[in-house]
Amino acid sequence: MKSLISIITLLILNLTIFGQGVNFEHLSFDEALVKAKAENKLIFMDGYTSWCGPCKYMSEKVFTQEKAGEYFNPKFICVKFDMEKGEGPALAKRFEVKAYPTFLIIRPDGSVQHKIVGGGEVEDFISRVEKGLNEKTSLDYLNKLHEKGKMSKKQLIAYQIALLNAYEKEKSAKVTEELDAVLKDKDKLQKEYWSIIENDGYGSANFKFVVDNVARFRKNVGKEKVDAYLYNNYNRTINNCMRRGAKEPLAQLTQIRQELPNLGLEKQDRLTNKVELIEATLNGNAEKVISLVSQENTNDDILSITSALHTVKSKATKEQLGRMAALGDKFIANATSEREKEYLERTFEELKIAAHTGVYFQDLTFEQALAKAKQQRKNIFIDCYTSWCGPCQYMAKKVFVKEKIGDFLNKNFICVKYDMEKGEGPELGKRFGVRAYPTFVIVTPDGNIRHKIVGGGEEEQFIKRVEESFDNTKALGVSIAKYKEGNRDKAFLASYAQTLLVLYDPSAKEIANELFNTLSDEEKVSPDYWFLFEKKEFSPKGSEAEKYLLANRDKFNKAQGQETIDQRLSQDLQKQLMEILATKGQTINASRFDEITKEVKSLKLSNEKSLLGLVAIGRAVKEGNVDRFLATCEREMPKVKADKRLLNYYLVQLTDRGGTDAQKARWKKIADKYLQE
CATH class of the missing domain: 3.40.30.10 (Glutaredoxin)
Structure with a gap:
């Protein structure tokens, strides 16, 4: 019975271990060392950061897989540390972690056996870890062997692969020179060397070597791997031709166009179409871009298509932009995700707006x-x-x-x-x-x-x-924002008040008053702040600003000119007359006209006769006697120099009440003489 229980318990434990992803234990580094020693295991450490995209991918997509758990859990004490929190920074310094994610295989004594920088799909990543488990292909072993100066070609290749995986650039560059000195072409054609070639992109010596020997590489390495390498590098290079600052992109595309027919790649047409699309884009040929994008099977690389459309948008006509926008339905319907759909809707809406x-x-x-x-x-x-x-x-x-x-x-x-x-x-x-x-x-x-x-x-x-x-x-x-933050600079307040006035904002007067109260007497009469008195909204009748203007007319006359000051003061008087005339009915408000007359005379304005003439005409309008109104106009009009809008308002007052033909003829004569200037 006890044996049966033990077997069941063991089975449950195995299911727990192997039926899940990688079991990262919540241990400090010292605790991990103790456990590794007790269980005679190595430590697998994931050095990550919270902002690192590849770190998240490994954590969420790779280490959660059952296959990963089956490999890592029996072999390692698995731990992970945020390199920017807790004991992470100290570990990063200790193990020289400079890129993320960095994975370390560590012995129970705390020494590093192997290092891998960057993630990958589960099978590829496990094969890279496997090299670290093998003592003779681990980075630490190969480092020590290289220091002794005795490495075979095979060991040099293994060392270079380990250095590339560890992102050790300086050492890798030196080993590259050593390999170039000892390796023959036949060595580079072998499967063992492929892991080094995979790290070299378009334009490198190794890439050219693959292109020149593609058939032999397919035989030795495998057609699927070689073709994927070529396709991905060509595709990446073609895309880079669209980047700002790309060096001679059209020449590079021409070279790729010449190379592709000799390779027999399965998806060669897709690359050729993309070359043609990007050539048309770089040449600003909107019509050809539309034609290529309109063809079937062009939605395989949506980013290239939308980038091409966006690039030629500024050179397209409205009609061409309309045709670009019309292509959107096809691409949106074939979107592979909601995120892609939203991106396409936004892209083609921009084209629709541009059209x-x-x-x-x-x-x-x-x-x-x-x-x-x-x-x-x-x-x-x-x-x-x-x-x-x-x-x-x-x-x-x-x-x-x-x-x-x-x-x-x-x-x-x-x-x-x-x-x-x-x-x-x-x-x-x-x-x-x-x-x-x-x-x-x-x-x-x-x-x-x-x-x-x-x-x-x-x-x-x-x-x-x-x-x-x-x-x-x-x-x-x-x-x-400046005003709310407490800016009370005089020049700023002056600009702010005038801006608000144009916008009919009632707070304009408050800002103007605030400015007025901060000014010295000398500043108040200076041209810089004349607007406070010039604008009647800032200095209405009875305001402190108006009182100051009246009390210091001599100073303002010198600073602005008497005509300017008299014209400003006349504006208030003309406004009062307009308000009286706008009042319905014919009741004579003699006292109001008397008050205005008294005020005009007290101000001793240079245009006093003109204002008094307006007062007399206004009084005649309100009396309602057309003949008296006409006689007053004939007498006073020669003196009047005022806003024609005000004089025309008097005309409306007359015509609204009618009149005889003789009276209208008499008025026309006055209007022709004095209002048509």
Whole structure:
């Protein structure tokens, strides 16, 4: 009975050991040494890092295989250490680990028997480990033997293979020289030498040797291995011809085209097609690229195809771009994974956008636009419009349909548009402070304002306004960030306030007031800060800025010129007159006209007579007597030098109330004389 239990227990243990992948034990290095000595085993150590792709591949795809467990678990104490954490850095220094992953076969006394840098598929990797288990092919043994200076050709070959596996470049270079001195061509043709050849790529002496002796290598090494070596190296070299900085790529492709027919590779047509595709791409021949990509069986190497299309995109016509985009359905339908499908959808959408004439506004929610902006590392261009806004319609129908502005915006932005009165428009309008239409907001992928433009414009002018978003000295978002961070430099505040004013942002006045309060008396009257007084939005009636302007008129007159100052003060008075005239009804507000008259006279403006003439005309308008209005105009118009818009407003006041033919003729005479200048 006890024997039966022992057998069952042993079977369970064996199933545990062999029915899983490699059993990496959670041991310190010293604990691993103790266990290795006790069990008379070697240590297999995996030196990895968390960011290393090949390390993850070995951990997740190779060491998890049952075949790997069956090989490693009985032979080794298996441990793994992150070379950047815990005792990893000390072990990396001790064993000179300089690349990842590095695998070490270590004896129980702590000495290294073998070293392998880089992973591989399970069968290939096990064969490399097997060489480390064999004392006479292990790196440590061969190192010592080489130091003695007594190595046969076979041992030199084994040593070179071990050095290549260990990524020992300097020693490998020296051994290469030794091998070249002693090996004959017949030696290099042997199967034992193939592991060295496999490490040499296109253009090397060994690669040329294989090409020149392909039949004999196929016989000695095996057709499958030799053809895979040739195909992979040609394929890699052809791909490299597309890389920036490739040396004489067209000459290299010509050479490959000449070599391929002599090799009889099974997939030779695929390589030839790729050579032709890349030649057409490098020559900028969009038409030929389209033709080649359109052929059947061209979706074997999707990266080469999409790279070719992307490269010639800038040289293709809109019509050619449209045909490129139309090819997308075929490739997307044949995608081998969801990731590849998403990549292809993105690639061919870019071609579709490039083929579009005018701005390509994408039908996306704001959240979708943000996600796309993050993915493509672009900012978002938002057209904030309303259905009733005339300038909005002009931009949509006359400006955004043009090719130049479309190519500019489509290349640099994810373009979307939202009606500010529908859907998510009102919320976006509130979020981005949209107060006039059209407003164009440029938003970063994290959802912050980069720049804002109010009002449209013709193509060239509008592009220049959008280009300001690329300039950190002009982009609104940069100014917002600087202000929030506490920047109160006077020049910055001056620029920021004026930018906000153009955008109808109410905070413009707050910034202007903040600037005004920091200025010295000398600075306030300097030309640099005249805008604080020139813009009535910054110095409205009764404000501290206006009071300062009135109290220091002599200084401002000297700095800016009396005419400029008088014109600025006249603006407020004309605005008051406009407000009175805009009031419905004919009730005479004599006291208001009297107040304005008094203010005009108190200011002693150079254009006092003109302003008083406007006051008299305005008073006549409100009295409602057409003949008196006409008589006043005939008397006062010669004195008036004012904004023609204001004078035309008076005309509207008259014509709205009608008049006799004689009165209209009389008015026409006045208008022709004074309003047509």
